[in-house]
Amino acid sequence: MRISFLFLGTCLWLLGSSAVADVHDPLDPFAADQSQSSAQDSDKDKSADELIDEAMVLFQDERPLDARTKLLKALARSPEDYRAHLLLSGYYMEEVGHFRLALKYVLQAQKLFEAKNGKPPYSDFMAQTQHDQILYLLAQARLNLDDYQGSLEVLDQYSRLGYYRDWYPGTRAWVLMKLGRVNEAIKVARMGILSGAEPGRTLNMLGILLSMSDQREDSLKVFKQAVEYELSLGRTGRPATPLNNAGEVYEEIFNEDQAESSWLKSTRLPDGCEHVLPSLNLTMLYLDQGNLLRAKQTIDAFESCVAQYPLRNGEEHRALVHFARGRIALQAGAIDQAVDHFEEALQKQQWFGKIGTSEEDLRAAALISLSQALRAKNNIIATTLFEHTSDWLSAIKDRAANKFRAWWLMRRARQILVENLSNFEDLYVRHTDSMLDYASLGDVARALPRKAFEKRTQIETAHDKRPASKPFYEIYRAANLLEHGDSQAGAGLVRQALSEARDRYDDALRAQALLLELGLARPNSAQYQDIAIEIFKLSRAALRSHGFKLPINFSPPGYPEVEKALADSAFAVDNNRSLPFLVSARIENGATVLRFTSSVPGFGEISVTAAKIEDAVNSFAQQVFSVQLQ
């Protein structure tokens, strides 16, 4: 019995062995693969050294995957060889962008290197060179994984050991900036420029640092040098980046014309369309000026430009493009589109942003915009006419859901701004790293505690010497005061802001100020009508999106049903006073025809025909309160 069990066991073992004989372990791909061609088999008899040498040649030939396979085989032959680890770390850092793996490989490389050569310092030149490379990868990997302190420690060690390469000043300055040690970073960057280390990158870095430390004039000079340097490099130069950064500084000092010029140049350069930022900045600038068509054209141009690069999936741009498109749609009155874009922007990962931007900057901005869009959507639903009770019930449900969501999103945005973004540092108007829509930031300020917000604003106004930023702070304060019931003080600030806001450049801000003022006016009063007309001239969508009605004259008088429907919608009919907007109605073949005319130039004529009054009025309102950007 015992023998038979042993025999059975042996048979099973043999059977098992034969069964797995053709099964290859994927964790050991370096073993000779008999099924492969002779070319693949040729690695079978190679030593680890040979494989590493071949991998280095393959890297030079831009065949990184072949090189990776060779290195993995080399590691399987000689797991203690630090060179393979080091090369793999470089591969994952530079080619793949898998920083965790890069860090793990370089840590192992460091351990093996020190086991072989002892602790630094090294007297041997080769050992120094390789240790220099290890420290470089270690610093870069930690930097990319947001371990700035860890990265700085490596850079300190690098410096202590007397190593120096061109990448060092730029990297050190960047790490110091991330740690908030801006003045030190400036010194390091200046030293780097003096020593000629990667001038383009370091000049750009210095420009950013100077802008962060309020030395904007110097910053612009440095960016100018950076642009000149990059242009001098010819085809290999990348002047779009410093040009974009210069534009951001110009924007911050309210020199919009120069900012526009910088960004336009940046977008037209060959390397300009590789990055979304100049286009995004330009779009936002046009939005501030209420120029929706140019805003749309700018972002369209970017997308058609980036489409030339078939190898790029555009993932790094999507969040920002959706955000920009959402803001355009919101101002153009295409609220559903705006909501979709903002939802997309929130779901995408942002890879990079403006100077110093963190993911939270975009998140806060997108949350605020989405909340505003949902509120606008609710206001539109409130002025939509329904034929069936079921539609009306469904609208009530949608409004409740939108209202709750809008409240929640705005609450989250406030929380992020206060807690995650250094006590609402973005309150400083046109803060370099911010993606906020400064014209409508009053929506955020509204619900903040009155005194606390007053104190916080005072800090900004005390330090902010830019005259053009003043009306912005006044509007934020006004929104906050009005929310807390102090309408007198709030109205005073609104009037002050309106008198200080600049024509064209601050049109979006003026519209916001007028909306606050409109909220204080008695409905259908002459004051209400004047303000509403002014807002409508500045922004077609704003009135309806904020729940206000457009004052109109209606003719002829024989259509009380249509007149009532218009009054239930987003129009305030008043035939006692001559107004610049006239809606006329007639019935043609049983269908309702509505026509909008205006004595104000640039509004054109809108005509809508529908079988039912409700459909006609809804469609009419949509067309009157939106801008066609096609």
Add this chain to the structure above:
Amino acid sequence: MLGALRAHPALQSAPARFTFSTITIMRALFAVAFTVLANRLIEFGTATTVVGFCAAAGVICGSILSFSRLRSAAPVLGLGIFFLMYRALFGLADTVNPLSGEHSLALFALLQHADLAFYFFAFFLLSSWSFWRFEVVCTLESVLICAISIYLFSGHRNFHLDTPSIISSMAWFVGVEHLTMLIMVGVIIIALALGYLLLATIPTRPVARLNAVTIRSHHPGRNAGSRLAAAGLCGTVVFLISQQIYSHYSILVATRTANGVGQEQTEGISPLGFHSALGTTNQPSALVRLEGDYSANPFTPMMYLRESALSTFNGYEMVLAPPEFDSDISRTGPEEAFTGTEDATLEYRTPLTQSVFLLTDHDSAFALDYPLTLTRLKNPDPSRFKAAYRAYSIAPAFGLEQLREHPVGDPRWSPEVRQHYLKTHTDSRYTELAQQLTANITDPVARVSALVGYLNANAIYTLTPNHDVPKGQDPVAPFLFGDKRGYCVHFAHATVYMARALGIPARIGTGYLTDLSQAKDGHILLRMSDRHAWAEIYVQSFGWVPFDTQPEHVESHAESAVDMKLLEELMGAIGPGEEILPKETGKEEIGLQEPRNLELPGARVLAVLAALALLIAIVSKLYLRYGWLLPASNSNVLRRAYRALISQLADVGVSRARGETRQEFRQRLSAHFKTPALTLTEPYNLLRFSKTGAAAFSNQQIREILKHDLACLQQIPRWKRLLGWLLPGSALLLLSRRPMR
């Protein structure tokens, strides 16, 4: 505190108390689970632990309150008053905000957290309170739980039930199928809901209303009405949720699905579906690792991974041919080995090895273009991967422009084989259209390009073509000669029919079309939505070459970005990568630490909270015991003195029973101590119930009586008194032991 509960008639029996405790614990656990889940969905911005704690506290307080003296509307009023008070406090704090300007908004941040915690506390307090007060709430809650569960699961990752998220992560962790995990979770939820319903409706379930039974027996109509109202409410909720799911699902299913390409590998059968692209999902199906560079890829950035080819025309569609045709197709399962014959006449090809790790079951292996060998690999993680194999292919390395002016077909083919690849549709319209489109072109490759160009420019890609074609009839004609709306299957068939009509050997390739720009480190994550069918033409010396369409007009398609997090996770699972590194590598590195999903408060926070609670307890205890020493009016001194006595007694476990008067309690104690005890009862009763109050007693007299009473308490064993001293929660104990009146 539980003493007060025990005093309630509904909680007199042990089973009732057991049911009460069990349900309360279950509800508290549910509240915590709900909080964690809600945080994952909408991200509170406040530590989940704090919110969860408040939710659980709300449940416990609500349950206790419903059986306490404050069982009526007091919780609602109390919460309202509390909320107003604390908002007023914040308003006051804002007015005298001591924080500097830069940090002045920190107060607001605190308010936001406090608000959220309060909302959760209040919500769960009220729900628990009403649960014990009104029987119908139990049913309502159960229905709501089920409805929310259905809604959440339906909305799981945009209705992709098996793509990685919470369920998928759990499935990975446990090592079971996504669907199995989903079913398991569903079963657990239903079981819990049923258990909860069962517990909540068993006869021993206590009801907080003292006259609940009376109401039920004497007013059946009122009861039936409330049940009807609850049922109506539940029905409305379920209806609204179902409607929401349906509308959401119909849109998503119509736009986010694979392309009508199945896996059927039976001769004479087509794996392709014409009627609808619905039915499959965007789930990950395989991970492919390129073991070398493929820079010569003529289709960059796309890559075709062929699984099968359809070259037999059966009269109305293309189907799998017998084995004597399409010998380049492996026709093997992923677990089998395959060795093909290298066609030496093929030029411009490069060897490329791929490792394939299947995440879902596949009937047959797929690989890049011509696989020469397929070798089984050891499955690196059977809980995640179905199978693994390595393919060695000779992949195209030519430019598409090189194909121009080359003859099509293989001169070695027999007339039967050639005829096989040329057999086309009998509908003459295909030939007419093909000839019309290529009237002035002679080069066969250019002619096929013209056909593809025509489809690109004129047809619309949609996943919902909605052609009503009876079985056995041509499903391509309504596409090509009709509204020109279709998906890859329609485009591929139309190209093949027209190419064959022009005498060009063609077939349909099926498998995956993937975008290499979404690959990482040579690793490609294939999804079901990458499944594809395309037309192939045999070009002499080049072999079968894909001629795929890229329609300019796209109505709906299954595009979605690859989940890079999952890709990285899988890359780590298949190795070699991190596996060859020692486990301890980078253990202490900040950047290598995975972010924790659940935030737990640090030891310091817990210590501060505990210290705060202890401080409050100690201060209140001291006040209870020695408050009478503080200067006050006679009546207040009397009140405090009596409270001090009662508190000390409560600390050692002696308190008034339910219905027992103070006088009776005094007598009971006196009998126990065999000496007059609690003699302060008489002046205290006078204070409470007589008009003159305790005016007859001076401050001095009260203190004298108290001293006497305290001396009586010395009879209590010393260890008991010591324990009573150490007990921190005297105030709570005292409050909870106050009998119901």
